[in-house]
Amino acid sequence: MIAEAVVSSVIEKLGDLLIHEGFFLREVCGEVEWVQKELTWMQAFLKDAETKQNDARVKKWVEDVRDIAYKAEDIIDEFIFKIEQKRRGFLGPIKKTFARHQLGKEIEKIKNQLDEISKRRSNYGIKDLCQGGEGSSSMSESLREQRRTSHLYEQTELIGFQEDIRTLVARLSEGDRRRCVISIVGMGGLGKTTLAKKVYNHDAVKKHFNCCAWIYVSQEYNVKDLLLSIMRCFMIPTEDPNVDQLRVKLFEHLMVRRYFVVVDDIWKTEAWDALAATFPDTNNGSRILLTTRNKDIATDADARCRPHELQLLREDESWELFNKKVFFQEDSHCPQYLEGLGRQIVAKCHGLPLAVVVISGLLSRKPGLLSEWEKVLKSISWQFVEGDANISPILALSYEDLPYHLKSCFLYLVAFPENYEISVEELIWFWVAEGFVHARGAETLEEVAEDCVQELIQRSLIQVVKKSFIGTIKSCRIHDLLRDLSISKAKEENFLHRDTDPLFM
Known part of the structure; x- marks a missing residue:
């Protein structure tokens, strides 16, 4: 959910502001702390709201939170810019005081809007709708700690x-x-x-x-x-x-x-x-x-x-592809207690390789529980028509399963032209600069971003184009159907304004 990513970024920026710029904030420190705490509470609700956006009330509330988080981020960035001007001697004491006064006024507006949004959450029963969801989040956290290599699942490209x-x-x-x-x-x-x-x-x-x-x-x-x-x-x-x-x-x-x-x-x-x-x-x-x-x-x-x-995959080929994508370690296969559900999921893909690998990528990041696989099976709603490649419901399902920071990373790919060969090194720089990745233990932001690349590859949301002689990924691309999804979601989330000409040529 992009709203959660934006809120997380704003909370982090507010924390940095309070720690490093307390002298400049002075009398508005209390208001800034209040906004940070309120957004932290909202972030907890947003984690649960992610699975409830089919309810119009939740969707509207999430949009309101996202919009106010964007406003808060703009206000913080502008204030930090003015602080830097002061440090470089571009602002005199009067303008510095005026900048702090303006921040106070804007923060007061944010406070009032956040208070109103919080009231709506209770008034319209949104609080009761947003319950649970902690299991998948903790699972994602544990999976992200694992360093992955791509050679184990690239073999799937040859099937069929x-x-x-x-x-x-x-x-x-x-x-x-x-x-x-x-x-x-x-x-x-x-x-x-x-x-x-x-x-x-x-x-x-x-x-x-x-x-x-x-x-x-x-x-x-x-x-x-x-x-x-x-x-x-x-x-x-x-x-x-x-x-x-x-x-x-x-x-x-x-x-x-x-x-x-x-x-x-x-x-x-x-x-x-x-x-x-x-x-x-x-x-x-x-x-x-x-x-x-x-x-x-x-x-x-x-x-x-x-x-x-080119023909659709046979049933046995689809099942082989599914097994190698979900259980990508050597000689792994679907356990017997999941096989019935697995075959039903594969049947819903109708032999279309992209549908198989994307749904398999989603399941590869899930715990091997009957309840989790049943949820995925029930969520596959697309109807296959011969010659029709509209598999957006399956692709959207995989997108919705992404942790919020990976959603931001995925949506950023819309900035590149169709079929563009994306340098992984440059992509990582962009993600870090945009604040999509956050510190994790002793790892650098670049190392965390590399794991994000690997995660998107394993989920089959991006494809490897070139590798170095030692096996590291040098460039990648996004399938045009997945790119269409990223454009649609980016517009829906107000994530990125894209002019007619691509950003990178």
Whole structure:
């Protein structure tokens, strides 16, 4: 719950303010302490309210608390800024007194609003609605203490894809000498990109082609950026000329090579048409691999080459994937007393890999109790329709299960463009700077943030893109369906204002 994260941040800032800036606060110390204590009490209710937001009264009360916490945070930040101005000699004694007076007035307003919100909690019966919930919180705390490694559960990516990989590798390295465009087609969440990566990194493919490139297209694309991305993969030097010059230079480079290019997540035939003429056909067995949800794009790209239509997982494959995601230690499997519920949960995913891994990621962080698994089963409400990738209820269920600080970390991903390769090091800096992670024992904030990355990976809410030679995660990305969820939740929570242009390019 974002409200709890904001309140927690404000409580911490108020505590720091009272400790380090007591001299400047003087006569308003009492009011600041009152606000801190009242918010601390509200934070306790917010923990319980998290599971009750289907009640309109609770939802409205939570929104009121969140809004007042934002206001308090802005007031504190402004006052701290003015204190720094004073220390640097930018504020005289009159302006310093005025700043403290203004803080007092604003804190008084916050007090009155908090008092009103507290009364509403009792007047409308919200206090009685918010009971319990401590078990899952303590479980999350104990789980966060565990250092995790990703290699144990990355093996799950191969489940259900072995035959697809063999077929595609053969089609890429054998058959027609002409330049062929092979398309992987299927609904969102089937694993098209995961399959394409396995093929792209296959030893037989690497040996067969002189040069390989991978580009993401997505719904919003820029032709010049796509061409530059291909040229960087092929290590072609460029001084950033115009689009026509890029096309010519790339075409000439590929004329004398057997090349392989993956064009991932293409949504429009116009996007392919803008790139097609750049790839020469010199009858040397060059290949292009597209991933798309739209079969018409596959036909437009190469009518003579049948698309590779990705299928839903079989029941046994779904169960194997579920077991390896929930019980990711080597040779672990679902205990017999949970198997009946587990199979019912898997059946609700209808063989869609993304649905299986996300719900499995949620259960991997839960205690192995019948009551916990029953709650999850009852909460899965989505109805599967062939060809329909709207699995937002399952994804939302996993989001709602996150501890409040991880919700903030997850929602922050909306700041990055679709299919953007996110540097984990930079992401950690951003999370720490935003105050999403808090000190834990002797660990640094960066170490705590690294655990947050691992937690989101294990829950299958973000995906590993690159790792260092010693196994640490260097970059990650978010699936576009999960990104859609983060955008929706960020708007709902008033978490982040996002302009038309992404923050990071």
